[in-house]
Amino acid sequence: MSDSVHKHSPHDHAGHDHAAHDPAQNQATGKFTPVHKHEPHAHACCSHDSAPAVVTVGNGSSADGRLSSFRIEAMDCPTEQTLIQNKLGKMPGIQKLEFNLINRVLGVWHELPSTEPITDAIGSLGMQADVIEEGADKDTESLPAARKPWWPLALSGIAAVVAEVVHFTDAAPTWVVALIALVAIFSGGLTTYKKGWIALKNYNLNINALMSIAVTGAVLIGQWPEAAMVMFLFTVAELIEAKSLDRARNAIGGLMQLTPDTATVLQEGEWREVEVKSIALGSTVRVKPGERIGLDGEVVAGQSSIDQAPITGESLPVEKGVGDKVFAGTINQAGSLEYKVTAAANNSTLARIIHAVEAAQGARAPTQRFVDSFSKIYTPAVFALALAVAVIAPLFMGAPWFDWIYRALVLLVVACPCALVISTPVSIVSGLAAAARKGILVKGGVYLEMGHKLDYLALDKTGTITHGKPVQTDYVLLDDSLGEQALTISASLAARSDHPVSQAVANAAQLPAQLPVEAFEALPGLGVKGEVQGRLYHLGNHRLVHDAGLCSPALEERLEALETQGKTVVLLFDASGPLALFAVADTVKESSREAIGQLYALGVKTVMLTGDNPHTAKAIAAQVGIDQARGNLMPGDKLQAIEDLYAQHHRVGMVGDGINDAPALARAEIGFAMAAAGTDTAIETADVALMDDDLRKIPAFIRLSRDTSAVLKQNIALALVIKAIFLAVTFAGVATMWMAVFADMGVSLLVVFNGLRLLRK
Incomplete structure (x- = not known):
C-alpha cells in the first residue's frame, strides 16, 4: 500500500485541524489506523496568555539539539507554564519546549552545553527544576506535591477574623487592627505575594499579580481588616481549587495503580516473585485466580475468565485460553494461567492508554481556544478599566478618591478570568x-x-x-440416495481448503474423522474438487454449478433467494447432479x-x-x-x-x-x-x-x-453571567473586596465541581 496524504478541506468544521492523515498498517493485525500529525496544545488557567503544550521558540531545528527533561513540582497550572515559556523563550540555544502539566514535566530541546542555565532561569521564577535522568520513567517521577504546614493558614484565618471583630467593635486603636491584619496577610499570603512579584517582573498579569495589587491597595487606603480577610479567603480558595484539580489530574493516572508491583516468573526452572518493571520480554509469568495481571502477554497454558473492564470497559468476564491475549491491569477470576510477556511494563496496553490520554489533555478543544483568546483580551482590558475607575471619577467629576479607588480594587479581584479558563480543561479532562x-x-x-x-x-x-468470521447457516440435502454421507464428503473436501467459506462448512460438520481425498484440486474463484471413495465430487459456488450445466431453473431460483439474504451458497455435486446445498454467511x-x-x-x-x-x-x-x-x-x-x-x-x-x-x-x-x-x-x-x-x-x-458540551456551555455561562453581575454591582458601589473573592473563587470552584461530574458519566 502506498503512503498517501489525505487533507481536510476548508469545510472541516469545529477545528479538526489535522495537518495530514497517513495510512498506517499494523503489521501484527493487518488493521489500518490513520496517523494524525497534531500540534497539541495545553489548557490555560488564570493567565491572560494561552500557552500551547509544544512551543517552538528558536530558529534552529530540534533535530540538531538534545532533549532534557525536568521535574518542576510547582508547574501544575498554565499560570506557571506561561511564565516559563516567556522566560526560556528569550534564551539563546533553546529550540522547543514541551509542557506536560499532568506529570509536572518540562521537556526542553536545546543546544546548551549543560542544563544549568535552564535550571537557573526556572529558579529565578521561584520554581525548582530537577533534571530527570535519561531513561528514567517520567510517570514515576510525578509524585504528589510536598505537604505544606497547616498552621500558617490557620493563623491567617484567626488573625483575619480577630481584625474584623476588633475593627467592628472599636475595641482597639487602628494600629492594633493593622498589626493583626499584617499577621493574617503575611502568614497566609507570602506565597501569593512572591508569585505576584515574579509575574509582574515578567510582565504577566496572572491571578497572583492581580490579588497582590488589590490587597496592597486595600492596605494603602487603610482597609486593613478587609485586606486580611481577602488574602485569607483567596488562599483557602486556591487550596480547595488545587485539590479539585488534582482529582481531575489523577483521574487517568490512577489507572496505573491497577497493575501489581510484582509477578510470579519462571526463572531457571523455579517460580519467583519479581518486580514487574524488571521482567524481560518473552518471560513466562504465572497468575493465580483472583490476581491482577501485571504485563501484556499471550496465554501459553491454562484456561480462565478475565475481567477486562479496565482496558475494554466490558462488564462481563472474557474466556481466555492458549493463544489468547491478556492485558496488564485486568483480573484473573477462575483458573490459573501462564502467559508469555509480549510488552514491557512501560509499553503495556494500559500504559499506552494512560500516556495517550495524558497527551490528549494537551490538545485544546474549540471552546478552549475561544476561552484562551477571550482571556487574552479580557484580563488586560479589566485591568485598564480598574485604573480608569480609580482616577476618572475623582479627577473629572470630583468624586471621593477613597470610594473609587476601593471600587477599582474590587474590580481587580474580579479581573482574572479564572472560572472561565479553568472550566474547559477540567471538563475535557473529566x-x-x-x-x-x-x-x-x-x-x-x-x-x-x-x-x-x-x-x-x-x-x-x-x-x-x-463478526468477520463466516459460519454455516443452511444445509439442505438435495439427493436422498446419498443420505448423510453427503455431509461427510462435503466436510472432507472443504477441510482441504483454507478459504473462509470452505472452513465454515468443515467446522459446522464437526466430523470425528475425515474421509481420504484423492486428486484434490483447488479451483480459484469457484471451489474445489477431489475423489472420495473412488468417485469425483465438486464443492463450489453458484458459478461452478452453472458452468457444469447442472443448474436447473428451480435450483437457480433457490440459490438466488439465498443470495438475496446476503448468504454465500456452496453446492456438492457429481456427474449425476447436485447432491447437497450449504449456505454460509458472516453473522451480525x-x-x-x-x-x-x-x-x-x-x-x-x-x-x-x-x-x-x-x-x-x-x-x-x-x-x-x-x-x-x-x-x-x-x-x-x-x-x-x-x-x-x-x-x-x-x-x-x-x-x-x-x-x-x-x-x-x-x-x-x-x-x-x-x-x-x-x-x-x-x-x-x-x-x-x-x-x-x-x-x-x-x-x-x-x-x-x-454531556461534555453541555457542561462546557453551563460553565461558560456561569462564569460570564456572574462576572457581569458582579461588575454591575461593583460600579453601583455595593460590592466589597471579600464579596469579590467569594464571587470570583466561588464560581471557579463551582465550574470545577461541575466539570468533575463528568467523571461519573
Missing part, C-alpha cells in the same frame, strides 16, 4: 477519563467536543457490524443491532460501506437497521462516499478496522478504530479507539460528548 474507563480512547478534546455534532456515521461491514453481532438503534435514537443516520456484493450489503443493513448500504466499493469509492456526505453538509464519522478503510477513515471528521486493545498503533494514532469490537461504544461516546 470527559476523557470517563471515556477511557468505558474502553473508549479519545485522542483529544477536539474530538470529544466534536462528537456531539456528528449526524452521519459510515460503517465498514466485516469485523465492524459482523447482537451489539451491532443495539448500537444502530441507539444511534438512531440520538438522531445519527448510518450508511454501510463495504466491498461485498450489494445483495449481502442490503441484507446485513436490513438486519441491523442501517439507513443505507453501498456494496462493491473499492477504497477510493469509500472515500468518495464520505465526500458525497460532506457535500450534503453532513458531519461524518467513519468506523472501520481494515486497510481498505484507510482513505475514508482519514477523510472523516472523526475516525473510529475498532478493537484497538493490544495493537501497537491504534492507541497512538486513532482519533477515537474502541478497545474492543463492541459498536455500542460509539453511541456511548456521542452521549458523553453531548
